Amino acid sequence: MTATLHTTAALALGDDALVLSHRLGEWAGHAPVLEEEVALANIALDLLGQARVLLSMVGDEDELAYLREERAFRNLQLVEQPNGDFAHTIARQLYFSTYQRLLYTHLAAADGEFAGLAAKAVKEVAYHQDHAEQWTLRLGDGTDVSHERMQRACRTLWRFTGEMFQPVEGLDIDWTGIKTAWLESVGDILRRATLDIPEGPQAGAWTAGAGRQGLHTESFGRMLAEMQHLHRSHPGASW
Amino acid sequence: MATAAAHRPAHADGTAHMDAAAYEAVFDAAVAADERIEPRDWMPDAYRATLVRQIAQHAHSEIIGMQPEANWITRAPSLRRKAILMAKVQDEAGHGLYLYSAAETLGTSRDELLDKLHTGRQKYSSIFNYPTLTWADVGAIGWLVDGAAITNQVPLCRCSYGPYARAMVRICKEESFHQRQGYELLMTLSHGTPEQHAMAQDAVDRWWWPSLMMFGPPDDESAHSAQSMAWKIKRHSNDELRQRFVDICVPQAESLGLTLPDPDLTWNEERGHYDFGPIDWTEFRDVLKGNGPCNEQRLTQRRRAHDDGAWVRDAAAAYAAKHNATGTADASARTAGGPSADQTDENGKA
Numbered sequence: 001m002t003a004t005l006h007t008t009a010a011l012a013l014g015d016d017a018l019v020l021s022h023r024l025g026e027w028a029g030h031a032p033v034l035e036e037e038v039a040l041a042n043i044a045l046d047l048l049g050q051a052r053v054l055l056s057m058v059g060d061e062d063e064l065a066y067l068r069e070e071r072a073f074r075n076l077q078l079v080e081q082p083n084g085d086f087a088h089t090i091a092r093q094l095y096f097s098t099y100q101r102l103l104y105t106h107l108a109a110a111d112g113e114f115a116g117l118a119a120k121a122v123k124e125v126a127y128h129q130d131h132a133e134q135w136t137l138r139l140g141d142g143t144d145v146s147h148e149r150m151q152r153a154c155r156t157l158w159r160f161t162g163e164m165f166q167p168v169e170g171l172d173i174d175w176t177g178i179k180t181a182w183l184e185s186v187g188d189i190l191r192r193a194t195l196d197i198p199e200g201p202q203a204g205a206w207t208a209g210a211g212r213q214g215l216h217t218e219s220f221g222r223m224l225a226e227m228q229h230l231h232r233s234h235p236g237a238s239w
Numbered sequence: 240m241a242t243a244a245a246h247r248p249a250h251a252d253g254t255a256h257m258d259a260a261a262y263e264a265v266f267d268a269a270v271a272a273d274e275r276i277e278p279r280d281w282m283p284d285a286y287r288a289t290l291v292r293q294i295a296q297h298a299h300s301e302i303i304g305m306q307p308e309a310n311w312i313t314r315a316p317s318l319r320r321k322a323i324l325m326a327k328v329q330d331e332a333g334h335g336l337y338l339y340s341a342a343e344t345l346g347t348s349r350d351e352l353l354d355k356l357h358t359g360r361q362k363y364s365s366i367f368n369y370p371t372l373t374w375a376d377v378g379a380i381g382w383l384v385d386g387a388a389i390t391n392q393v394p395l396c397r398c399s400y401g402p403y404a405r406a407m408v409r410i411c412k413e414e415s416f417h418q419r420q421g422y423e424l425l426m427t428l429s430h431g432t433p434e435q436h437a438m439a440q441d442a443v444d445r446w447w448w449p450s451l452m453m454f455g456p457p458d459d460e461s462a463h464s465a466q467s468m469a470w471k472i473k474r475h476s477n478d479e480l481r482q483r484f485v486d487i488c489v490p491q492a493e494s495l496g497l498t499l500p501d502p503d504l505t506w507n508e509e510r511g512h513y514d515f516g517p518i519d520w521t522e523f524r525d526v527l528k529g530n531g532p533c534n535e536q537r538l539t540q541r542r543r544a545h546d547d548g549a550w551v552r553d554a555a556a557a558y559a560a561k562h563n564a565t566g567t568a569d570a571s572a573r574t575a576g577g578p579s580a581d582q583t584d585e586n587g588k589a
């Protein structure tokens with residue numbers, strides 16, 4: 001695998017999709033209502049589909065998913081954050097799908113090697129964002145308990161959002177423009193959900209761009225251990 | 240239903256006052272003529288109760304059945320298999336949704352039925368009280384458990400109650416994807432490394448007998464069979480369906496290069512069927528009573544998911560009330576997209 005600009009970007013976007021898909025897959029059988037079993041699985045499947053296209057642009061999808069060490073993954077720290085309660089999952093989804101929607105809209109409009117994937121993905125991601133928005137509204141403007149939980153989730157994950165706007169090599173994007181649009185979009189949804197826009201910094205000492213450089217959070221290693229265990233136990237086997 | 244007016248006398252003109260016997264005669268005639276009974280038609284209370292019990296048990300089986308397979312989503316050994324498995328588990332949630340809706344047409348809400356499941360007053364298929372110990376179990380479940388479900392359910396597509404029959408048509412299509420995917424998974428393992436082959440054989444050894452038990456007790460001990468047959472809710476006896484399943488599986492096992500764990504399996508020229516060994520009904524009754532390897536675990540996880548989700552459902556209801564929208568189920572179903580055979584297909588071929 002040669003680290004061209006193209007592979008750096010494909011890995012970054014592909015790992016985002018792969019890792020978030022995995023986290024959403026952990027909800028199977030645990031969702032708060034049957035409709036959400038279906039909805040969360042839909043999103044997870046869309047993301048896994050995107051991941052497979054992107055990783056295949058770089059090499060063998062299974063080698064990349066199952067045989068890389070933690071430090072070689074290029075996903076945002078945001079997407080690897082554990083599911084937490086339903087509010088955390090929704091806040092993570094709101095932050096990420098808003099970013100992904102803006103990013104893919106740009107990539108679809110440009111003429112680069114990601115245009116085809118982005119054109120298809122942007123439709124999927126629009127649904128993911130809508131789903132997250134609907135639930136942000138319900139939880140934020142639902143009961144006192146749900147409001148409190150959603151507010152806490154938005155605040156907890158806020159410091160992982162700055163990383164999204166760090167330039168990714170190989171993507172010709174107006175990152176400042178994306179950040180402004182993201183703040184506007186998320187801010188508007190949070191306001192309508194009667195939630196405060198978190199005030200803290202959007203990055204900590206280890207969060208700004210760290211995931212993109214292969215620095216992750218502790219729970220990520222355990223996630224990979226589970227994900228890769230069976231594949232690694234049978235070297236060379238096909239499945 | 241072809242002749243709605245004929246068996247919907249009270250609704251047809253709003254004035255007819257027939258006595259119970261006359262309603263029953265109209266109902267019986269409709270069933271005898273293989274017409275569909277629809278939600279607004281008159282039906283005997285016992286028919287309604289039987290259907291609710293059966294549809295509820297079926298719905299519960301779909302959602303509890305998600306657990307043993309979801310157990311492997313995070314460990315699926317390739318991205319292609321992971322996509323297939325996630326789509327399958329999602330389909331089962333969708334089947335639960337269709338079936339709870341079918342039960343609602345009989346005047347029983349999903350909440351009520353879930354409560355009965357959570358409090359142990361209604362059952363789900365005992366097969367899901369067995370654990371999925373290795374990756375090959377995912378294949379064995381697809382091949383044998385979905386396979387047995389199809390054998391059981393295809394006749395239900397002609398069930399006398401319309402909404403149930405229609406739900407089954409949709410469900411059976413998806414179950415047959417699952418069955419083929421499971422078979423293909425086992426085929427890959429069986430022809431893979433020696434370790435993979437052993438894994439596949441071990442899974443088939445463990446799932447074969449419980450799969451045969453899925454057809455229920457032998458005909459002479461089956462409590463509800465006769466009446467259900469008369470009502471055309473059921474079309475074939477437990478033993479007939481079990482035999483049909485065995486006859487399908489034996490040649491498939493040969494193609495897979497795997498052995499079914501029954502030394503008595505032999506082709507009986509005279510009967511035109513495979514003979515098979517005795518089923519351990521003691522184990523069946525024991526698992527049914529709650530003493531299977533996973534009864535406690537499955538129900539506990541189901542209750543926990545429900546309880547942990549209470550605040551989410553409350554929030555959706557409160558939001559809906561404030562904003563005059565529909566309730567949580569409707570609202571999320573609208574954005575959920577819904578499970579689709581297409582998706583399974585696409586992932587299956589990917």
Ligand SMILES: [Fe+2]
Nearest residue numbers: 301330331334
């Ligand atoms: Fe099903």
Ligand SMILES: [Fe+2]
Nearest residue numbers: 331385414417
């Ligand atoms: Fe199935």
